[in-house]
Amino acid sequence: MRRALATLALLAALVSPGFDTSALAVEPSEMLRDPGLEARARSISEGLRCLVCQNESIDDSHAELAADIRQLVRRRLVDGDSDTQVRDYLVARYGQFILLKPPFEAQTLLLWGTPLIALALGLAGIAFAARRASTQRRPSAPLSPAERRRLDELLGQDAGATPGGATKAG
Amino acid sequence: MIVETGHFALVLALALACVNAVVPLIGHVTRDGRLLAVAQPVAVAGFGFTLAAFAALTYAHVTSDFSLVNVIENSASTKPLIYKITGVWGNHEGSMLLWVLILAVFAAAVAVASRGMPADLRALVLCVQSWIAAAFLLFILLTSDPFTRILAPPIEGQDLNPLLQDPGLAIHPPLLYLGYVGFSMTFSFAAAALIAGRVDAAWARFVRPWVLIAWVFLTLGIAMGSYWAYYTLGWGGFWFWDPVENASLMPWLAGTALLHSAVVMEKREALKVWTIFLAILAFSLSLVGTFLVRSGVLTSVHAFANDPRRGFFILVILVAFIGGSLALFAWRGGSLRQGGLFAPVSREGALVVNNLLLTAACATVFTGTLYPLALEAITGAKISVGAPFFNSTFLPLAVPLFVLMPIGSTLAWKRGDLLGAAQRMVVALLAGLAACLAFAAIEGAPAQSYALAGLAVFVIVGSLADLARRLGMDGLAGAWGRAVHLPRSAYGTAIAHAGVGITLLGLAATGWGHENILTMKAGDVARIGPFTAQVEAIAQEKGPNYTAAVARTVLRRDGRVVATVEPQSRFYPVRKMARAEAGIVTIGLGQFYESIAAPIGDHLDVRLFWKPLVTLIWIGALVMGLGGALSLSDRRLRFGIAARSRRPPAAVPAE
Numbered sequence: 001m002r003r004a005l006a007t008l009a010l011l012a013a014l015v016s017p018g019f020d021t022s023a024l025a026v027e028p029s030e031m032l033r034d035p036g037l038e039a040r041a042r043s044i045s046e047g048l049r050c051l052v053c054q055n056e057s058i059d060d061s062h063a064e065l066a067a068d069i070r071q072l073v074r075r076r077l078v079d080g081d082s083d084t085q086v087r088d089y090l091v092a093r094y095g096q097f098i099l100l101k102p103p104f105e106a107q108t109l110l111l112w113g114t115p116l117i118a119l120a121l122g123l124a125g126i127a128f129a130a131r132r133a134s135t136q137r138r139p140s141a142p143l144s145p146a147e148r149r150r151l152d153e154l155l156g157q158d159a160g161a162t163p164g165g166a167t168k169a170g
Numbered sequence: 171m172i173v174e175t176g177h178f179a180l181v182l183a184l185a186l187a188c189v190n191a192v193v194p195l196i197g198h199v200t201r202d203g204r205l206l207a208v209a210q211p212v213a214v215a216g217f218g219f220t221l222a223a224f225a226a227l228t229y230a231h232v233t234s235d236f237s238l239v240n241v242i243e244n245s246a247s248t249k250p251l252i253y254k255i256t257g258v259w260g261n262h263e264g265s266m267l268l269w270v271l272i273l274a275v276f277a278a279a280v281a282v283a284s285r286g287m288p289a290d291l292r293a294l295v296l297c298v299q300s301w302i303a304a305a306f307l308l309f310i311l312l313t314s315d316p317f318t319r320i321l322a323p324p325i326e327g328q329d330l331n332p333l334l335q336d337p338g339l340a341i342h343p344p345l346l347y348l349g350y351v352g353f354s355m356t357f358s359f360a361a362a363a364l365i366a367g368r369v370d371a372a373w374a375r376f377v378r379p380w381v382l383i384a385w386v387f388l389t390l391g392i393a394m395g396s397y398w399a400y401y402t403l404g405w406g407g408f409w410f411w412d413p414v415e416n417a418s419l420m421p422w423l424a425g426t427a428l429l430h431s432a433v434v435m436e437k438r439e440a441l442k443v444w445t446i447f448l449a450i451l452a453f454s455l456s457l458v459g460t461f462l463v464r465s466g467v468l469t470s471v472h473a474f475a476n477d478p479r480r481g482f483f484i485l486v487i488l489v490a491f492i493g494g495s496l497a498l499f500a501w502r503g504g505s506l507r508q509g510g511l512f513a514p515v516s517r518e519g520a521l522v523v524n525n526l527l528l529t530a531a532c533a534t535v536f537t538g539t540l541y542p543l544a545l546e547a548i549t550g551a552k553i554s555v556g557a558p559f560f561n562s563t564f565l566p567l568a569v570p571l572f573v574l575m576p577i578g579s580t581l582a583w584k585r586g587d588l589l590g591a592a593q594r595m596v597v598a599l600l601a602g603l604a605a606c607l608a609f610a611a612i613e614g615a616p617a618q619s620y621a622l623a624g625l626a627v628f629v630i631v632g633s634l635a636d637l638a639r640r641l642g643m644d645g646l647a648g649a650w651g652r653a654v655h656l657p658r659s660a661y662g663t664a665i666a667h668a669g670v671g672i673t674l675l676g677l678a679a680t681g682w683g684h685e686n687i688l689t690m691k692a693g694d695v696a697r698i699g700p701f702t703a704q705v706e707a708i709a710q711e712k713g714p715n716y717t718a719a720v721a722r723t724v725l726r727r728d729g730r731v732v733a734t735v736e737p738q739s740r741f742y743p744v745r746k747m748a749r750a751e752a753g754i755v756t757i758g759l760g761q762f763y764e765s766i767a768a769p770i771g772d773h774l775d776v777r778l779f780w781k782p783l784v785t786l787i788w789i790g791a792l793v794m795g796l797g798g799a800l801s802l803s804d805r806r807l808r809f810g811i812a813a814r815s816r817r818p819p820a821a822v823p824a825e
Binding site: 025026027028029031046047049056057060095096097098099100101102107108110111112114115117118119122123126130133134 | 405407410511514522526527529530531533534537538541545549551552553554555556557558559562563566567687688689767775777
């Protein structure tokens with residue numbers, strides 16, 4: 001919660017009073033003795049959203065709920081769950097909202113596809129513009145015999161009517 | 171009385187904006203020079219009135235006039251003077267007032283500092299600028315009036331949010347707004363060009379200083395915000411991919427693309443339509459950012475419901491300006507003739523790739539920020555899109571950009587020589603590889619980190635090597651002459667690019683930082699990276715409007731004292747809020763960072779960090795800003811000179 005507030009604060013936004021930020025996010029008392037398990041717990045925590053905060057991971061959050069989930073993650077790890085099992089358990093309990101990195105599936109197709117779609121659209125646009133530019137610049141096709149005759153007629157008329165007109169037209 | 175005068179000045183500013191929104195346009199249509207000439211003085215007067223309004227609000231804050239709702243809600247008589255001043259924009263109403271003030275500053279700057287510009291272009295630019303000003307002035311006066319009085323004034327105010335009581339508030343929002351609002355200038359230029367139906371290299375040259383100004387301020391504003399977050403928040407993070415941060419990153423990405431495409435347009439008259447589009451896009455994204463932050467639609471649905479008028483009003487402004495400008499673009503954009511041709515491998519080609527990657531990155535941030543909102547509105551499903559998503563999609567787009575950056579800037583215009591460019595990169599490539607191996611050997615950090623560090627060194631060396639090559643072309647003897655004659659923008663480019671590399675190196679180095687979380691009491695010693703930290707004493711202190719617990723900590727390396735820090739855990743009684751003030755000391759380019767929680771008995775929870783090279787993240791941004799400023803000082807871009815040397819001043823009918 002504190003981070004959401006502060007980032008808002010960074011744009012000098014309105015911030016509501018009354019949040020306590022006197023505690024650290026991950027508290028020493030929560031941490032596991034086994035450094036390997038603790039490292040796994042931290043890396044899982046970084047990918048889990050604090051449900052009462054805005055876009056903040058439980059690893060960074062000061063909310064009580066975040067502390068509860070941090071402890072829950074550690075308990076499951078101590079009980080021998082794999083990382084995936086811990087995540088699946090939390091998704092079953094809290095819904096996909098808890099994952100900061102949404103899984104790749106039908107409803108997130110457009111989200112994950114955006115970089116590729118944007119690149120593809122951009123490349124298509126560039127190809128189109130390049131084609132258009134090169135066709136604009138291509139020297140025009142030579143005149144057909146009929147056009148040539150017509151041009152000679154016109155030039156002839158012009159030259160006949162006003163002396164020196166042909167040089168202008170040329 | 172001063173407050174009422176300020177309020178009235180704001181109304182007058184709105185009236186003047188309305189004048190400028192209409193009269194120059196009529197002047198353009200009827201080709202009446204007298205109507206066009208109205209734009210300049212009105213813009214300057216509008217700035218004067220907006221400044222008066224802002225000064226009046228500042229006066230009320232400084233004198234703690236608790237008959238104003240805005241002052242009651244955001245100030246207290248015990249608050250230090252600097253926060254009384256910065257508190258003016260530390261709230262919704264005041265920050266919107268700062269927004270329109272900066273808008274007016276830019277309008278006045280165009281009116282005063284653009285003598286060489288054709289009269290109708292200048293008048294149209296000021297006209298479009300006034301539409302924006304009118305919309306936002308109306309927004310302030312109707313929904314967010316900072317001058318609202320209260321009948322029974324309280325004796326004391328509610329104080330400013332403690333998180334905002336920081337020097338950062340003095341610098342960050344004004345810088346960021348100068349950047350955001352700076353892009354309103356490029357937007358106005360684009361719209362004016364579309365209305366006039368004329369876009370050429372001269373236009374690009376007129377608009378480029380404004381793009382540079384906006385970009386430099388936005389770069390510095392974002393960096394400053396990031397550093398502020400880093401030192402206030404207490405766990406050493408500096409970028410969170412928060413919607414509010416993304417709101418400032420999107421215009422930065424679009425603005426960076428614009429900066430580069432405007433170069434192509436100025437030099438080669440190519441990419442016209444695209445440059446106009448980017449100019450519209452950069453400001454549209456600034457507006458989207460303002461909407462996201464101001465309406466509260468992303469942070470909380472309730473903030474929107476609290477005052478739906480605000481969110482709705484900004485949404486209307488957003489739709490009107492983005493929709494209107496895109497319609498104008500669709501209508502007139504097609505008639506713009508494309509200019510110079512170029513081969514795929516050329517400076518232009520490289521800049522097109524730069525634009526492609528930057529806009530793709532921008533689109534990714536945009537989708538990631540708004541996707542949860544859209545998905546919930548359409549299907550009702552709630553998902554989160556956070557840092558892990560952005561890290562894994564943004565990086566693949568950014569890495570090719572970094573790789574191509576030094577190579578692209580050595581390519582020749584029109585037709586480049588890729589092999590030659592690659593040969594010129596040999597030194598940089600070797601430096602990058604050496605750095606990568608060195609970091610891997612010393613730090614043994616995750617592979618991704620030292621690969622990125624190597625890339626960063628490649629970018630830095632590559633950017634500067636290109637400059638060195640251009641200086642050394644005639645051997646050492648000719649170098650001085652070349653150094654003098656090389657345009658400043660060439661230095662600017664090289665330095666700004668090197669700045670990107672420096673920031674990247676700082677980011678890469680986060681991979682080999684150290685962290686230690688533990689409970690300590692006075693006298694305890696903890697290891698952190700190459701140091702030991704000892705808490706010497708825990709004391710209570712009293713500040714002007716807070717009380718604090720201070721943990722004096724001594725940092726030693728190999729038994730010798732390196733530094734002493736005093737992290738605090740503060741409590742602000744008026745707001746009943748606590749806030750950590752981290753103890754930070756810079757050692758070399760790295761930082762030792764300690765934050766503490768409120769003590770329980772004689773113990774307290776401590777979080778210690780050693781962050782090697784972390785300062786490079788912000789030093790790099792400063793270097794980028796310096797590069798931009800150098801480009802801005804280039805002779806060719808100085809206001810007026812370009813036009814004077816190219817053509818006689820446009821004729822204005824004499825009065």
